[in-house]
Amino acid sequence: MNTNPGMDGMIEGVIVGITNELIPFLSNEKAVATAMMMQSILQGVRQTLPVYDSYLVLEHNDMTATLRTAAAALDGVAGDEAARVRERGATLGALADLPAPPDSTAVARAYNELGRALEANISDLDVIQRAGGADAAAADKALAAVRGHLAPRYLRDFSTFTLAGGFIGRS
């Protein structure tokens, strides 16, 4: 995955592109408004993405607690409705809390640093390979390990971030 630009940078780029390269060429006011609505949604997504997972976890854990609290409040109340509230408190409310997700900025930073390390390995292994001899075979093996790591990464990037239809804009 790219971390520079990351997903936020890509979305920001689309917003800027709409402003600079699309809106000035729209002659219809409704189309301009639609473009600006698209920017608004994209900006909303930008603001949500960094907190999305942590809010889901926070609110997941808060909902289980709320189900338990609500059930406890109906202690001694008779009737099917109260029984169902207590049942939800006892089942869904008993779900274990989820762990807080890691800080995505810190993950991206560490991910980038590790990527640079693999990159440096490729350069160093090339020197050993070019020197030849027995060490070259070991370097071949080490490079194969790096390549074995990279192949599924590129495949994942391809399957998640590309679309059919080729290079848009070339006839």
Added chain:
Amino acid sequence: MTCDTIPVAYNALGVSMEQQLVSFLQRVMPDADSVRVSGFAPIPGGFSRETFRFDAVVVRDGAEETLAFILRKNPPDVVALLQTSREVEHQLIEAVRAHTTIPVSRSYGAEMDTNVFGEAAMLIERMHGSGQTSNLFNEGPDAHQADDVMRHLCEVLVELHTTDLAKLNVGGQLSDPRGVGIDTTSWDAYMDSTFEYYISSYPSIAYDPAAMVLLDASLTLRRNKPRPLPLVLVHGDFNPANFLYQDGRVTALIDWENSRVGDPREDLGWMVAMDNMSNTSVMAHPTDEGGFLAYYNKLTGWNITPEELGYFIMFGTMNIAVPVTDAVRRRAAKENEVFLNLYLIQPSISTLIAFTQLLGYPGAPA
């Protein structure tokens, strides 16, 4: 000299684009009694240059002639994918016209004074023929012409690759047009200096370590140099979108800005890469000859193998990947806000996948 359209753009001196075109045409056609320009409009597409179309009515000795033109203009330096010279491109096109039968637009001249058209520009003939080359593939409306067009395209490429280099490399300007230290005194020197260019460029252009397969490819190419072939003039962007066609023939090979001295297999390799990226199938034609490579080999006798082609897919792609990756880097670093430079990340992923296949990465798709 008159201008019969509403001016759409003015240069720094407040002169309209049309008036500048009239002045330019008057300069390159001194025998014209009058010139009128009309229909100036941008042409969509074309990633590296800004292109505009217009017509000019030229009167000579009382006879009126309407000529079709394209103004091919540099984008501002900060957003340019390739830093190339319109003057060099003009001289090359005229050399190709003079020394070959390759269909190519006449170039009327280059204007390097940025005060005239805003950026350096050149004026070329607008050729007849369709540029919608995607219509030739995937059961498109012109699919019945695909074999004949690709047969001719192959013959055009062979003529380019077998024309005496000295006739096309005017003033030696195409030996190292980027000024990056390419040495064309021999095939080995060319390959070695090109490896050095690719490898030394990597640290400064790799905006993200996700591009590291490009580094691996450059180093692997250097460790596994193939057999030599004669250095020739390569088109440099020989791809499924860079020709026009009509009635089963190529009417123009276009976009010569990345032309240079190189190995002929680079053009073939880049075509394969772009064929894959563009969802086209140039290399599968002409079918009765066994495809583009087989026909190319038949015409040249060079017997280029699929393995060599694989090598030059990477070698030829790297020539474009270096400036393109640098453009993405500049966008990622927010040196500019050009959307194309961001978009390039997405289609480039298929190139990275292709490299993993060609390098034999364990687990890469076959």
